[in-house]
Amino acid sequence: xxxxxxxxxxxxxxxxxxxxxxxxxxxxxxxxxxxxxxxxxxxxxxxxxxxxxxxxxxxxxxxxxxxxxxxxxxxxxxxxxxxxxxxxxxxxxxxxxxxxxxxxxxxxxxxxxxxxxxxxxxxxxxxxxxxxxxxxxxxxxxxxxxxxxxxxxxxxxxxxxxxxxxxxxxxxxxxxxxxxxxxxxxxxxxxxxxxxxxxxxxxxxxxxxxxxxxxxxxxxxxxxxxxxxxxxxxxxxxxxxxxxxxxxxxxxxxxxxxxxxxxxxxxxxxxxxxxxxxxxxxxxxxxxxxxxxxxxxxxxxxxxxxxxxxxxxxxxxxxxxxxxxxxxxxxxxxxxxxxxxxxxxxxxxxxxxxxxxxxxxxxxxxxxxxxx
Numbered sequence: 001x002x003x004x005x006x007x008x009x010x011x012x013x014x015x016x017x018x019x020x021x022x023x024x025x026x027x028x029x030x031x032x033x034x035x036x037x038x039x040x041x042x043x044x045x046x047x048x049x050x051x052x053x054x055x056x057x058x059x060x061x062x063x064x065x066x067x068x069x070x071x072x073x074x075x076x077x078x079x080x081x082x083x084x085x086x087x088x089x090x091x092x093x094x095x096x097x098x099x100x101x102x103x104x105x106x107x108x109x110x111x112x113x114x115x116x117x118x119x120x121x122x123x124x125x126x127x128x129x130x131x132x133x134x135x136x137x138x139x140x141x142x143x144x145x146x147x148x149x150x151x152x153x154x155x156x157x158x159x160x161x162x163x164x165x166x167x168x169x170x171x172x173x174x175x176x177x178x179x180x181x182x183x184x185x186x187x188x189x190x191x192x193x194x195x196x197x198x199x200x201x202x203x204x205x206x207x208x209x210x211x212x213x214x215x216x217x218x219x220x221x222x223x224x225x226x227x228x229x230x231x232x233x234x235x236x237x238x239x240x241x242x243x244x245x246x247x248x249x250x251x252x253x254x255x256x257x258x259x260x261x262x263x264x265x266x267x268x269x270x271x272x273x274x275x276x277x278x279x280x281x282x283x284x285x286x287x288x289x290x291x292x293x294x295x296x297x298x299x300x301x302x303x304x305x306x307x308x309x310x311x312x313x314x315x316x317x318x319x320x321x322x323x324x325x326x327x328x329x330x331x332x333x334x335x336x337x338x339x340x341x342x343x344x345x346x347x348x349x350x351x352x353x354x355x356x357x358x359x360x361x362x363x364x365x366x367x368x369x370x371x372x
């Protein structure tokens with residue numbers, strides 16, 4: 001899931017700074033083109049690139065900008081806004097240890113902070129490169145602003161990133177629709193969801209792509225659906241061009257056929273009321289997935305999900321990847337991996353034991369390289 005700026009607070013606190021837009025050279029919040037080059041990173045000291053076998057391990061993980069399961073004002077009924085450098089580095093070390101344990105060859109990360117007040121300005125992507133074994137990374141900003149005055153957020157640069165053992169080419173950021181259910185001033189400072197895509201130069205292959213998405217969590221209109229549609233269209237484009245892809249991320253919606261689709265009560269904070277006569281709104285933003293129950297059907301129908309619908313339906317609890325409640329076990333599935341090739345049988349793992357690292361569990365699987 002993703003964070004939220006209170007519209008009431010935003011309207012009061014953001015207006016003075018918003019008015020300065022006409023008198024400053026640098027805009028407080030960053031806008032993006034439909035497509036633009038992703039930002040490339042490299043490990044400070046390069047390590048030897050492996051020779052691939054018949055499979056490549058892929059993992060997706062929303063790392064919650066390195067705060068683990070700690071309280072945060074934007075989700076999980078938290079209160080804290082800014083974390084210290086020591087807190088961030090401690091949590092990043094846990095994340096790095098688990099990445100080094102799983103040893104994915106390609107890693108899709110969501111909610112990575114580059115230079116944000118809330119995470120003590122730690123460049124988390126560079127830190128993870130230097131404290132794991134990846135040589136290369138490409139990112140696109142999901143939420144970038146010079147200064148957000150609401151709730152003391154300050155500077156923000158949260159990104160989606162692809163990490164790879166091998167070099168990447170044609171890396172790009174692909175914009176997704178802005179929310180249409182927000183006032184203009186809130187939308188101006190709010191996140192700008194995106195996909196990040198890159199061609200992975202695996203030795204012997206020139207047509208393997210990685211695609212990473214973080215879809216909207218709190219939109220109450222059709223925005224999230226449009227994000228999922230554009231994700232599928234990008235996969236269709238790669239597939240039609242005879243490319244192969246590993247794709248996934250945090251889609252912020254449930255698999256078709258999920259037993260529970262309304263989490264308003266589970267996500268409810270003290271003082272909130274939903275589902276009662278007269279409640280406005282009736283549902284908590286981002287917690288009612290019932291209208292979305294068919295949105296992922298085309299993805300499952302056309303491509304191979306690392307966790308098949310048959311496996312998911314047989315025991316949904318085994319594949320839950322998210323919860324908003326800091327002291328509870330995972331209670332829903334929001335994170336996915338898809339390919340137009342195949343996943344090695346029995347290789348998929350939902351890492352539910354990484355319970356303290358983030359409010360999302362990572363998912364890993366081994367992608368079968370196409371026969372040359």
